Amino acid sequence: MKKNILLAPGPTPIPETVRQALAEPIIHHRTPQYRAIFAGVSERIKKVFLTQNPVYTLTGSGTSAMEAALVNFHSAGDEVLVIESGKFAERFTEIAKAFGLKAHVLAVTWGEAVDPEKVREFLKAHPAVRSVCVQLCETSTAVLHDIKALGAVTAATEALLIVDGISGLGADRLETDAWGVDLVIAGSQKALMLPPGLAFLSVSEKAKKRLAQANLPRFYLDLRFYEKSMKDQDTPFTPAIGLVIGLAKALDLIETEGVLNVFKRCEQLGEYTRAQFKALGLEIFSKAPSATVSAALMPKGIDGEKVTNVMRDEKGVTMAGGQGALKGKIVRVAHMGAIRKPDIDEGLRILAETLREMEVKVG
Amino acid sequence: MKKNILLAPGPTPIPETVRQALAEPIIHHRTPQYRAIFAGVSERIKKVFLTQNPVYTLTGSGTSAMEAALVNFHSAGDEVLVIESGKFAERFTEIAKAFGLKAHVLAVTWGEAVDPEKVREFLKAHPAVRSVCVQLCETSTAVLHDIKALGAVTAATEALLIVDGISGLGADRLETDAWGVDLVIAGSQKALMLPPGLAFLSVSEKAKKRLAQANLPRFYLDLRFYEKSMKDQDTPFTPAIGLVIGLAKALDLIETEGVLNVFKRCEQLGEYTRAQFKALGLEIFSKAPSATVSAALMPKGIDGEKVTNVMRDEKGVTMAGGQGALKGKIVRVAHMGAIRKPDIDEGLRILAETLREMEVKVG
Incomplete structure (x- = not known):
């Protein structure tokens, strides 16, 4: 064989206990049983993000959370800075353009991490920039960016720091709150040891203030719905129930270690x-x-x-x-x-x- | 117990063979093995839709495919008609409004099906209407609409017929091609016997012509990417691999019966x-x-x-x-x-x- x-x-690879959970008979999501599970994982996953802010669970590929990070916190014509050091960074630029944002690109040689000083200079020269987009780990080049230093740069400005942790979250240490990261994007199929199908987004207080004003169109990825539903330990649309239940098992493993x-x-x-x-x-x-x-x-x-x-x-x-x-x-x-x-x-x-x-x- | x-x-409920498939070790999606599975289910699911047109698989709740049906085939300010006969019909109106479409509402008493003649009259009086949105089965009222009659109405116009078959597809007979339905939306967690997490959308030739012109912003749900990837038996973003593999087992059951x-x-x-x-x-x-x-x-x-x-x-x-x-x-x-x-x-x-x-x- x-x-x-x-x-x-x-x-x-998916651990045995998680795979077993995926094979369990399904339960309905509008029930106290499911709500308790969802509330539990929503709280416990914060420890992996090293945040005390809410982490929203989307049913979608990681890209859905990248889009959510842009469409919920920006308005038509807003300027964003994308640190482009690989294939996944380019996706930020593509999404921004698709929604009519003005995307500045800070190109970094593939294989290298961005120099935080260059970001500081760029923001100084372009004070209208509303967000800085970067990967934690740029999967295509295996590069780890210095998020702590970038957080220190954006914290001194009005710009949000948006970090794509789709591949890196749960492997590369990311101190979301301590480093001042506003939006952290993650996916289920990497360090969280689940099949793909869930995406996650943590939202800082600084970012949250923008949610109501942002005028880009959105519905499925409208975080205002997710924020409201979270109060009822629920999601606005039918969640990938099996994956959420699997997540509880994956978090067991992470917490045990x-x-x-x-x-x-x-x-x-x-x-x-x-x-x-x-x-x-x-x-x-x-x-x-x-x-x-x-x-x-x-x-x-x-x-x-x-x-x-x-x-x-x-x-x-x-x-x-x-x-x-x-x-x-x-x-x-x-x-x-x-x-x-x-x-x-x-x-x-x-x-x-x-x-x-x-x-x-x-x- | x-x-x-x-x-x-x-x-x-999820059948045993499907649940077993969900518990299998995961495989990578950019491989010949996965591509063959994905190509197989993409072809086989057409028989459930009774269509020969492509059926696209989205990673998301059913609502993501409702949004995809609106954002991919309309431009800012376009008029659509929503047949509102229950809670899920209202969602079409909400999505349309979120994206700046002008949504006309044809209100139908809850518990009743729409009278196709009223739709014909409405379209005659409002020739600018670009699409008619309706449920196959309106889940909230257990009403089955007469899609065949509605298809005959829209076929005589420029308007697309958009049918939300999230709950109904695979249970209520829907002859997508024969009845002239342009876009059919489905979800994985109903008659397809899977956990939630996949949504489907079939696209007629009449609808397809609009795809390139439609100017509403979209990225994660941009069907142009899905159309292009389908040629490589692939999806543009990481799919919910486990659910796609489970779908193959569910389709086995449907085909056997x-x-x-x-x-x-x-x-x-x-x-x-x-x-x-x-x-x-x-x-x-x-x-x-x-x-x-x-x-x-x-x-x-x-x-x-x-x-x-x-x-x-x-x-x-x-x-x-x-x-x-x-x-x-x-x-x-x-x-x-x-x-x-x-x-x-x-x-x-x-x-x-x-x-x-x-x-x-x-x-």
Whole structure:
């Protein structure tokens, strides 16, 4: 039987207790039983966000929460600054444009983190900018941005700091409140160890003040409905009940380990992964490594796309290749959620084997 | 142990094979394995819609597909006609208004189906109306609208016919293509026997022509992305992988029975349910009964809310009460999806028992 080792930066493997919960007979959502579960996870997930502000649960892909972060806090023609350092950053720009916002782009070389001073200068030169959009971990380049420093920059301005933690939340330490992050976006299928289908958004007091004034059109993603429903331990539209129930089990695992220990584990596993990449003779792509995912450059003349395809289709190990401009050039290994050292060891062994088959000399 | 009989019009009970599929280890979505599954269900679900046009799968509540049906095919200021015969119809009006459309409302007495002639007259008097929005089954009143007749009305005009089949699709026979329905909206948690979290939208050729011109802002729900991705057997944003895999199992069940047999079964079970309501001495609320759900008026002086709460909390049977203006006045029993006669018999027995405990004389 072929292996089935999932090392892509989402979806990540789902623990047994969570999978069992997903198979339970469904319950109705407008019941005290479900409301208690939903209220519980809505409260408990705050500890993963390191926030005391509300965290709203949307039924959707992570992108739905990115859109919610823009459409609920801006009005037509508002200026936003997007720190573009990879494929997922570009999505902020696309959403902003689709809704008639003026998106300034601060382009950062792929593989590098943004220099917070440049953001400070940009905001000084463009005081009308209403929000700064950035990734916690830019999944496509395995770069961790310095959110703490960015928070210090935006805190001194009227601008909100919007952080896409879709891949990074729960792996890369993000101190939402302490660092002054206004909106944090997350997805279910990464460090939260669930199937995809839920997205999350935390909202600071500073952001909340904008909710009523923002005039961009929205309905399904209108947080005013979610805020109102939350008072009844409910969501405005039928939620992905099974995933919410699974989330309770995933949070059990995170709480048992301790969320700070989870961050530490992911960080150490990331360091280990990058050390192993180097031991194979591979260069690390990201100059600002993340606890979520690490990327290794493929040797010259080797098509990374082919490497990941062979590994997946012939050897049962799923790593991610490069996206956009990095297609074929890197291989990415996630070290978050339920991914553990034995999976990474086996994955890297298969990577080495595959490279050798392509006549690459590996360490 | 308390019973756990779910007779609400969604979420409905999930068959064993589907639940098992939900508990399987997750697979990555950008793989040939997932693409084949997604392409398969995208093709097979057309048979439930009775369409040859594409059916797009969204990760979201049913409301996300209602919004998609409006924002992708209209431009700012466009006029739409909403046939309002219950709580879910009102949602069309709210979405339309949120996006700056001019929503005309054709109010229909709750419990009755719309008179297609009135729609014809309205469109004649308002030739600028771009779309007519209506429910297949208005879940809140258990009313089935005459979609075939409405399709004949809109086919003679430029207006699109938008049918919300969130509760009805797969239970009430809807001949999407033959009846000239342009957009059909569905949800996963009703007759498709899945947990909530997926929404579906079929798009006719007539509707498709509008997609490029429509200027309402959208991104997460922009069908142009979904159309493009479908060519690669893919979705633009990370899909609810587990639910799509579960859908394949649900479609197995529907195909084994035969979709026309499924419609017939739901219809017969609906007739049976209403006959049993009458045998208990209860009056049927809907003057246009549906194969999806049936509603019985509660006897004078009896709080239907209390009836359903007692049944649910003390006896383990979940029926739905009334919504909006019907709160406390009706009890609703669904007869779609995996709900079968023994569940309905047991549910009705418990309903009779509960009413007797409230000193109602039941047959």
